[in-house]
Amino acid sequence: MAVPAALKKISATIWELPVSYKAGMLVPARIIADERLINAMDAGVFEQAANVACLPGIQKYSYCMPDGHWGYGFPIGGVAAIDPATGVISPGGIGFDINCGMRLVLTNLVEEEVRPRLRELVDALFQRVPAGVGSHGFVKLSHDEFCRVAEMGSRWCLKHGYGWPEDLELTEEGGCFAGADATKVSQRAIERGYNQIGTLGSGNHYLEIQVARPENIFDGETARTFGITRPNQVVIMFHCGSRGFGHQIATDYLQRFLAVMTSKYGITMHDRELACAPFRSPEGQDYFAAMKCAVNMAFANRQVILHRIREVFSDLFHRDPDDLGMGMVYDVAHNTAKLETHLVDGKRRQLLVHRKGATRSFGPGQEGIPERYRETGQPVIIGGSMETGSYLLAGEPGGTDTFFTTAHGSGRTMSRHQAKRMVKGQKLQRDMEERGIYVRTASWGGLAEEAGFAYKDIDAVAEATELAGLSRRVARLRPIGNVKG
DNA sequence: ATGTTC
Numbered sequence: 278m279a280v281p282a283a284l285k286k287i288s289a290t291i292w293e294l295p296v297s298y299k300a301g302m303l304v305p306a307r308i309i310a311d312e313r314l315i316n317a318m319d320a321g322v323f324e325q326a327a328n329v330a331c332l333p334g335i336q337k338y339s340y341c342m343p344d345g346h347w348g349y350g351f352p353i354g355g356v357a358a359i360d361p362a363t364g365v366i367s368p369g370g371i372g373f374d375i376n377c378g379m380r381l382v383l384t385n386l387v388e389e390e391v392r393p394r395l396r397e398l399v400d401a402l403f404q405r406v407p408a409g410v411g412s413h414g415f416v417k418l419s420h421d422e423f424c425r426v427a428e429m430g431s432r433w434c435l436k437h438g439y440g441w442p443e444d445l446e447l448t449e450e451g452g453c454f455a456g457a458d459a460t461k462v463s464q465r466a467i468e469r470g471y472n473q474i475g476t477l478g479s480g481n482h483y484l485e486i487q488v489a490r491p492e493n494i495f496d497g498e499t500a501r502t503f504g505i506t507r508p509n510q511v512v513i514m515f516h517c518g519s520r521g522f523g524h525q526i527a528t529d530y531l532q533r534f535l536a537v538m539t540s541k542y543g544i545t546m547h548d549r550e551l552a553c554a555p556f557r558s559p560e561g562q563d564y565f566a567a568m569k570c571a572v573n574m575a576f577a578n579r580q581v582i583l584h585r586i587r588e589v590f591s592d593l594f595h596r597d598p599d600d601l602g603m604g605m606v607y608d609v610a611h612n613t614a615k616l617e618t619h620l621v622d623g624k625r626r627q628l629l630v631h632r633k634g635a636t637r638s639f640g641p642g643q644e645g646i647p648e649r650y651r652e653t654g655q656p657v658i659i660g661g662s663m664e665t666g667s668y669l670l671a672g673e674p675g676g677t678d679t680f681f682t683t684a685h686g687s688g689r690t691m692s693r694h695q696a697k698r699m700v701k702g703q704k705l706q707r708d709m710e711e712r713g714i715y716v717r718t719a720s721w722g723g724l725a726e727e728a729g730f731a732y733k734d735i736d737a738v739a740e741a742t743e744l745a746g747l748s749r750r751v752a753r754l755r756p757i758g759n760v761k762g
Numbered sequence: 763a764t765g766t767t768c
Contacts, residue, residue, distance in 0.1 A: 349763090374763040411765050469765070480763055524764045612763090 280315060281323050284308075290745035293338075294327050301331040301547065306339040309679065311741045314343050314733070317690070321347030322354070328547045329357050334364015334556075336621055336628060340679050342635050343741040344688030344733060349373065350550030353634035354688065358680045359556065361616060361629045365544070366561045367553035368534065368568075370631030372612035373527045375568055376575035377518030378449075379609055379636075379658035379685075381669065382583060384590065385602030388488045388509040388757065394593060398486065399715050399758040401589045406484055406582055407476045408762040409719025414475030416581055423471035424459035427522075430573030434580040441604070444580060446647050448608040449637065452576040454615070457569035463529050466567075470522025470574060475581035477517050479723055479762040481686075483663060484515040484582070486758035493753035499653045499671050500752050503606050512754060513586055514667055516660045517578060517762070518612065523571035530564040556629055565614070572613055579608055606669065607647075607656035611636045611685035617645075619680050630680050638672040638683040638748045646672070657748050659739060660686045663716065663759045664709060664729030668739040668750060675746020683747040684739070687732035696731035697722055709759075718761040727761060 285293045287307070292315050296302040306326035310318060322345045329351055330339035336358045345354030350369025357370050391398065407414060416439075418426065426433045431452025434440050445451050459467075477484060491508045494500050505512070519526075534552040537560055538544045544553065554560040583605070587598035594601060614631045621628070630637075639646045639655040646655040654672035661667045665687075672681065702721030705728055709716050718724040742748045 372763070377763070478763075479766080482763080518763070521764060528764090 280318065284323070290741055294323060299327045302327055304330050304335050304338050306330045308341045308345065309741065309745045309747065310343040311737065311744065314737055314741055319346040322352045325350070325352040326355065328551055329355055329370070331546060332357055332359060332365055332367060332551065332553060333544060334360040336360060340682065342682070342684040344684045344686055344738045346688045348633065350548055351633045354684065355633045356635050356679060356682045357631040358619065358628040359631065361556045361627060364556055364629065365553035366556045366565060366614060366629060367551055367631065368527045368531050368564065369550050369552065370633050371568060371614050372633045373524045374518035374612055375523035375527060375571035376610045377612040378575060378579065379514065379516050379611070379660055380579045380583060381606040381656070381658045382513040382586065383504040383602055383604050383606060384511045384513065386511045387507060388511060391486065391511045395486070395715050395758050398589070398593055399717055399760060401593060402484060402586065403717040403760045405585050405589050406760060408478070408760055410479045412476045413472045414581065416474045418471050418474065420467050420471055423467060426474060426577045427459045427462065427570035427574050428457045429453055430576040431580040434577050439581050439584040444583065444605055447605040448576060449610055452580060452608070454569040454572045456566060457573050458566035459570055461563045461567040462526060462570050466522050466525035466529065469525050470520060473520040473522060474578055475585060476520060476578065477582065477760065477762040478520050479720065481727055482517040482762035484760040485513070485663065485756050487512050487514055487667065487754035487756050489752050489754055493755065495750035495752060496671070502650065502653050503656055503669060503751060504604065505752055514658065514660065514754065515579065515582060517582070519571040519575040519578065522574050526567050526571050530567065533560055568614065572610065576608065607658060609636055609656070609658055620677060628680065632682055634685050635682045636685045637681060638676050639681050640672045640674040640676050657683055659684055659735070661735030662687050662729040662732040663727055663756055663761060664714065665735055666756060667754045668735065669752045669754060670739065670742065670748040671751050673746055673749050676748070679747055683742045687735045687738060689731055690733050691731050693726040696728050697725045699730070700725050700728050714756050714759060716759040716761055724761050
C-alpha cells in the first residue's frame with residue numbers, strides 16, 4: 278500500500294499531511310508510526326485523518342495512533358482536540374461503542390497454580406459472564422433504575438455491592454463522567470440497554486487470563502507499583518463497552534446532527550460520516566450529556582463483570598477475592614470525548630478531546646490519575662489479539678504532543694470477512710489449545726474473525742508509542758485462557 | 763461495535 282506522496286516525515290515516529298493535502302484542512306494531520314507501520318497503513322487512514330483536520334475548532338493536529346485503521350468517519354486510532362467555544366462535537370470521533378475500554382485485574386496466583394484448573398476456570402467464566410450478540414445480564418433493573426446506572430456509573434455498582442471502594446479510585450474519572458443526563462437518551466436506547474449490564478458483547482470483546490512472565494517485564498519498578506510482583510503472575514484483562522445502549526445513542530445523534538449540520542449551522546464536511554454539531558449548541562450539549570450516560574453504563578458494565586470474575590475465582594480456589602489479591606490495576610476508556618486542560622503553544626486551555634480507538638495516557642505528576650500512580654504515570658492497557666498478547670504501558674511526559682493519548686490495541690489488518698475465509702473457528706480453537714491457550718466462544722465465526730493474523734503486530738505498536746514518547750512499555754502479557762464474545 | 767440492513 279503506497280503512502281500519499283504529500284506525506285512528510287517529521288521524525289522517526291511522526292508523519293504529516295500538510296493542510297494543502299486536501300481542501301478545507303484547518304490543521305495538518307499527523308500519524309504516529311514507525312517506518313514499517315506507516316508503509317503498511319490502511320490507505321483510508323490518510324484520507325480520514327485529513328477529513329478530521331477539517332472539523333471546525335480543531336487545534337494543532339488531527340492525529341492517528343500507530344494501530345490506526347479505517348473507521349466510521351474518523352479512523353480507529355483518531356484523536357481530535359477541539360476548542361469547545363468555537364468548535365464541534367462529532368459522534369464519529371467517539372465511535373459507536375461509546376466507552377469501549379479495557380480493565381486489568383490482578384491475582385496473587387501464578388501460572389503453575391492456575392494451569393491445572395484452566396479449563397474449569399475458563400468454562401466457569403464463560404458460563405457466568407454472558408457473551409455474544411444480544412446477551413442479557415443477571416442484574417435485573419427497571420428502566421428508571423437503569424437511568425440511575427447511566428448517570429452514576431461505577432458508583433451505582435458500589436452502592437449495590439458489586440465492587441470494592443478502591444475499584445472506583447482505579448477507574449478513569451472514578452468510573453463516572455459528571456454531567457450525564459438520562460433525559461437526553463431515547464427510550465429505544467434504554468430499551469436496548471437496561472438488561473445488558475454485566476455482559477461482554479461480541480466482535481473483539483473478550484475476557485482473558487494472562488501471565489506476566491519475567492522475560493516480558495520491561496520496567497520492573499513500575500510493574501511492581503502496578504501490582505505485578507511475582508514471576509508468572511496471573512492477571513485478568515477484559516475489553517467491552519456500552520453494548521446496544523451506546524450504539525443506539527450514537528445512531529440517534531448521528532441522525533439528529535445530520536439533520537441540522539448544514540441547514541442550521543452551515544457546516545459542510547467531506548464525509549457525511551463526520552456529522553457534527555457545534556459543542557455549545559442544544560444538539561451538541563444534548564449529545565454530550567447522552568454520551569456520558571453511555572460512558573457510565575460501560576464503566577458499570579465492566580464493574581459488574583469484575584464482580585462476577587471475583588466470584589468465579591473465589592468459588593474455584595476456595596478463597597476470598599481479597600485473599601486472592603484481586604484488586605484492579607486500572608480501567609481506561611478508548612472511545613470518548615472529554616473536556617480536559619492541555620498546554621497549547623504554552624497556554625493552558627480547555628479542549629474537547631475526542632479519542633476514538635485511542636487511550637488517554639496521562640504522564641507522571643498529572644492531575645486526574647490515582648495517587649499511587651502519580652510517580653509512574655497512568656497505567657495504559659493495550660489489548661492485542663487473543664493469540665499474541667497484550668501490553669501494560671505507562672503514560673509519559675512526551676504525551677503532551679498528542680493531548681496525552683496513545684494507542685489502544687493491535688488494529689486490524691484485514692476485514693472480518695477476509696479473516697473468516699482463511700480459518701474456521703473450530704480449527705483455530707484446536708490450534709490455540711495446542712499452543713497452551715484455552716478459548717471458549719459464543720460464536721465460531723466470531724472466533725475466526727479474531728485470529729491473530731488479522732491484526733497488526735502488537736509489539737511494533739507498543740514499541741512505536743514508546744519511541745514517540747507517548748507511553749513506555751511496562752509488561753507484555755501472554756494469554757493462557759480466553760472468553761471470546 | 764451493533765437485537766451484525768428499523
